[in-house]
Amino acid sequence: MCIGKRRINLSQDFAGQVVGVREIEDRIWLVSFLGHDSGFFDQDEGRVEPAPNPFVPEKVLTMSPE
Numbered sequence: 001m002c003i004g005k006r007r008i009n010l011s012q013d014f015a016g017q018v019v020g021v022r023e024i025e026d027r028i029w030l031v032s033f034l035g036h037d038s039g040f041f042d043q044d045e046g047r048v049e050p051a052p053n054p055f056v057p058e059k060v061l062t063m064s065p066e
Helices: none
Strands: 020-025 028-033 036-042 047-050
Touching: none
Parallel strands: none
Antiparallel strands: 020 028, 028 036, 036 047
16 A cells, blocks of 8 residues: 555555555554454554454453352
């Protein structure tokens, strides 16, 4: 993908696919694919940080003896 004159490689897995990119804060971009947030691109740092995995529960509930 390109932001301004800068070319950013996300992954070969996305080659030829439609990837959503939306600026959510000044120079911070949310990268989405198939309705799932994949990561955040920091334009100043020039890197992508992964978003939380939507398929893994945040908390595991313990079983109660009652």
